[in-house]
Every structure is written in C-alpha cells, then in structure tokens.
Amino acid sequence: MAKDIGIDLGTANVLINVKGKGIVLNEPSVVAIDTKTGKVLAVGTEAYRMVGRTPGNIRSIRPLKDGVIADFDITEAMLEYFINKLDVKGVLSKPNILICAPTNITSIEQKAIIQAAEKSGGRKVYLEFEPKVAAVGAGLDIFQPQGNMVIDIGGGTADVAVLSMGEIVTSRSLRLAGDRMDAAIVAYVKNKHKLLIGEHTAEKIKIEIGAVYDADPEETIEVRGRDIATGLPREVEVTAAEVEEALHETMLAIVGAAKEVLEQTPPELSADIIDRGIMLTGGGALLKGISQLFASELKVPVLLADAPLDAVALGTGTLLDNIAHHKQY
C-alpha cells in the first residue's frame, strides 16, 4: 500500500511528512541543470551547494519564486526526485498528497502546484493554505470557534491569517520574505561597504546576526566579497545594527500586512487574539527580536513556534489523518 504524504513545497525548502513516520525529507528547493543538454545534474542539498559557484554550462535553478511555481518542468522533476527517494509508493498504488500554497495565489498558480504533485507521482492531490497548516503544525487548535492568528514568514512569501473553526477568516499574503531580506542585505553591503556579496553570503549574515529589533551593538560578522572599485576580494565587518537597518523595509511591509489583517478581524475574534497571542512560524520567525517587534507594533502578545521551519510540514502530518476532508482536485 502507498503511504499518504504531506508536502511543504516552499520557495526555499521542501519538506515531506510521511503519514505515521513524520518529517523524512528536508532539502533546499534547488535543481542544478546542464544548460546544453537540459539534463538534471543535482537536486536539493547537493544543488544548493552549487548556487553561485557553477561554471557556464551548469545553472542552479530555484524553480519556485515568491511562493509559486516559476518553472513547472523543473518543479515537477524536483518533486519526483524527492518522492522517489522515499519509500512511499506501493506495488501498484500511488500516495495521496496533501500540498500547501500561500493564500493569495491565482487559480492558475494553484492548478500548477496540483498538476506538479500529480505528475510527480500523486494519486489524489489535496491543497491547503499555508497559514492554516502552519497554525496546526505550531500546535494551535484552530478547529474551535475562537480566533487564532498566525504570521508565517518563509523564503518567498509572508502569510498573515486569522483562523476560526478550521477556516481562514481574514488573511494577507505578501510576495516578500526571506529572499527579499537577503537581497536587501546584498544591496546594503554594496552601498555602505562598496562590497559585492552573493545571496548565500547575505543569507548567512541574516541567519547568524539578523536582528529586527534592538540589535545587539556588540554583534558583528566578517563578510567576504568583491570590492566594487578594485574588483579584488576584500573582507569587511558588518554589524547587527546594520542588518537591522537593511531589513527594516521588509519588516515594515510585514507589520503593515499584520495590521491590515487585525483591522479586518471581527471584534470577538480580536478579543481571542489578545488572550491567545499571535503565533510566528516559518524561517523568518528565527530573526532576533522579531517577537518584540510584532508585540510592540501590534500591542498583542506574540509566541514563537517551537520549530518554526518545520511548522507547515508538521501540520500536514496532523491534517493527513483526515485527508478525505480536504479540498481535492
């Protein structure tokens, strides 16, 4: 018998949860392609190591952008590779798949996600919205008649949603999140230090010292790149306060989206959110000071999920138990 699986098809990472086993795969959403032959050379972790380091005939591609599929064939090849790595197919049967998507995607973008899951080996494919699944994965009981609020900050999208009785009551999805923060750090270091750095280096800076509120003035990181003027390699010291400045605009947009969602939330549910707090999920929830930032801007208690990067995949695991109740395509 095939085993049902839940997939968090993220812009940055793909996680797969197999029913009864838990999360069995967690790899970057990257594929390396030979541009002459079109052949897939590496997928996931191996391909990620090649980003920015490939010779002319090899390209490492991230097939998802801003939470949606940017390259259908490569997304399908990547998913198929991941699913085949797992022992989930039966002798004659294929697994049912529960897959997640941001809230504001078009019906065409939804169809593309579903088709990619079908073509990569799914039998029945069910689609759920990411903030709902993230809330379940973070341990919230969203099925009661009470308000729960989630802010999920991933690589390509930031989703904000208020849920009650298992459904999204009001939501906003921004096509800017971790990737935009990395790009902002690249631009900041270029302007301030006249140094060109790659996206991996920017992500490393964000993960190691990234702060969005009251950055520690002592915290710094040595950064290497190419001097704009001389073209030669150079090293500079970047401070956490500089990173906070670089991330300010992206955070302002996410805080703005959260305020809009709160403004549109029915008053009874707003009262529940004051009691229960806002749950932060996704890799962005690991930024230093993020709960303080949201708490000070939104005047509501803020909680961090125990495993923010795993929340969506964990949520698919819980929802797989009732897979037949989800929307099927």
Ligand SMILES: Nc1ncnc2c1ncn2[C@@H]1O[C@H](COP(=O)(O)OP(=O)(O)OP(=O)(O)O)[C@@H](O)[C@H]1O
């Ligand atoms: N410690 C950290 N501090 C800040 N950001 C982090 C940290 N760890 C990971 N991230 C960022 O989190 C993002 C990935 O998060 P996540 O896996 O939740 O996103 P995703 O599901 O792939 O994307 P999306 O939901 O937008 O499609 C990346 O941008 C990564 O740089």
